[in-house]
Amino acid sequence: xxxxxxxxxxxxxxxxxxxxxxxxxxxxxxxxxxxxxxxxxxxxxxxxxxxxxxxxxxxxxxxxxxxxxxxxxxxxxxxxxxxxxxxxxxxxxxxxxxxxxxxxxxxxxxxxxxxxxxxxxxxxxxxxxxxxxxxxxxxxxxxxxxxxxxxxxxxxxxxxxxxxxxxxxxxxxxxxxxxxxxxxxxxxxxxxxxxxxxxxxxxxxxxxxxxxxxxxxxxxxxxxxxxxxxxxxxxxxxxxxxxxxxxxxxxxxxxxxxxxxxxxxxxxxxxxxxxxxxxxxxxxxxxxxxxxx
Numbered sequence: 001x002x003x004x005x006x007x008x009x010x011x012x013x014x015x016x017x018x019x020x021x022x023x024x025x026x027x028x029x030x031x032x033x034x035x036x037x038x039x040x041x042x043x044x045x046x047x048x049x050x051x052x053x054x055x056x057x058x059x060x061x062x063x064x065x066x067x068x069x070x071x072x073x074x075x076x077x078x079x080x081x082x083x084x085x086x087x088x089x090x091x092x093x094x095x096x097x098x099x100x101x102x103x104x105x106x107x108x109x110x111x112x113x114x115x116x117x118x119x120x121x122x123x124x125x126x127x128x129x130x131x132x133x134x135x136x137x138x139x140x141x142x143x144x145x146x147x148x149x150x151x152x153x154x155x156x157x158x159x160x161x162x163x164x165x166x167x168x169x170x171x172x173x174x175x176x177x178x179x180x181x182x183x184x185x186x187x188x189x190x191x192x193x194x195x196x197x198x199x200x201x202x203x204x205x206x207x208x209x210x211x212x213x214x215x216x217x218x219x220x221x222x223x224x225x226x227x228x229x230x231x232x233x234x235x236x237x238x239x240x241x242x243x244x245x246x247x248x249x250x251x252x253x254x255x256x257x258x259x260x261x262x263x264x265x266x267x268x269x270x271x272x273x274x275x276x277x278x279x280x281x282x283x284x285x286x287x288x289x290x291x292x293x
Contacts, residue, residue: 006087007032008079012126016134018094019141021086023126026050028082039089040071040104042144044119047224047264048083052076059109063221066115068108068148071095075107084224084264086123088141098145108148112217114204115147117252120220124254127263160202163188167195168203171211175218176238181207215239216252223261230257 008026015021020039028048049062052069053076059067061083069075071092090098098104110116122140125133160168167188171179184207185192199207215237222233234245234257249257 006037012129014126014129014134014137016138016141018091019088019138020091021088021122021126021137021141023086023123024084026079026083026085028079030077030079032077032079034074034076036072036074037069037089038071039091040095041069041087041089042119042141042148043067043069044086044116044123046084046086046123048079048081050080050083051078053078054107057107059107061109062111063224064116064120064217065109065111066119066144066148067110068104068145070105070107073107086119086126088122090141090145098142098149104145104149104152106152108152110148110151112213113147113151115144115151116217117213118144118147120253120255120260123263127255161198163190164198164202167199168210171207171214175211175214176236178238179211211238212248213252216249219245219249219257220253220260223257224264230261233257 006022006024007030008024010022010024012023013021026048043061043066045061045063045065047063049060049065052059052061052067055074059065061067095104118140122137122144125136125140167184170184170187181192181196185195188195190198196207199210203210205213219233219237222228222236223230226233228236230245231242234242237245239245239248246256246258249255249260253260255263
């Protein structure tokens with residue numbers, strides 16, 4: 001079985017203390033047969049999506065999904081719809097250090113949540129590319145891996161009760177509404193205090209924080225994959241106005257909705273949003289290459 005380097009068009013790249021980060025765009029219609037990678041890596045989807053198939057599982061990667069793939073793990077990739085993503089590889093020495101405290105041996109996949117917010121912040125650092133970017137990228141890479149390892153361990157240890165899964169589904173289904181704890185609790189047949197306690201135990205955040213993150217996930221997906229106005233997207237996500245939407249989005253991702261949209265490949269970037277390059281930061285140098293499959 002062949003080992004492959006990452007294919008597609010590399011838009012940006014940098015190497016930071018054991019981590020090699022690339023911003024990659026894959027054209028639609030490409031299928032990569034069974035292969036593996038010499039280094040472990042984490043992928044984060046900004047636009048589009050693809051299907052990654054392993055011996056025992058298939059991952060449907062979509063916007064704001066984060067995945068970890070161990071080294072030498074056979075899989076296929078189907079880029080039927082094209083994808084824009086961030087990938088960071090972990091060199092063997094750095095991975096060996098982390099395996100003393102985390103497993104990181106099986107594929108790990110999560111859509112949204114804290115890992116996605118950390119990855120969005122990493123994307124901001126790639127876009128900014130200032131003198132502190134290298135330090136920030138390294139810290140974010142470690143935080144992302146810690147979060148994925150924690151999710152892997154928690155998934156092996158416990159499964160949420162059925163009523164809690166129903167509560168989460170209710171929050172997803174009625175995203176644009178301002179539901180109260182009492183309404184959610186009545187919907188699943190438990191006491192509001194018990195709901196709040198168990199929800200935080202399993203999801204490590206309050207219901208309010210979860211809904212806020214869910215709204216940002218929805219909004220980021222719409223910004224990346226639709227031409228709707230930012231005002232329309234903010235209202236559809238449940239924010240009271242564009243100012244509130246912009247403030248919360250920036251708090252979670254480090255970018256305003258407008259900055260996020262402007263920096264996505266294929267989106268027009270107005271002149272007043274064009275980046276100022278910091279020539280004092282050579283460790284995160286940009287380069288563009290075309291890799292043909």
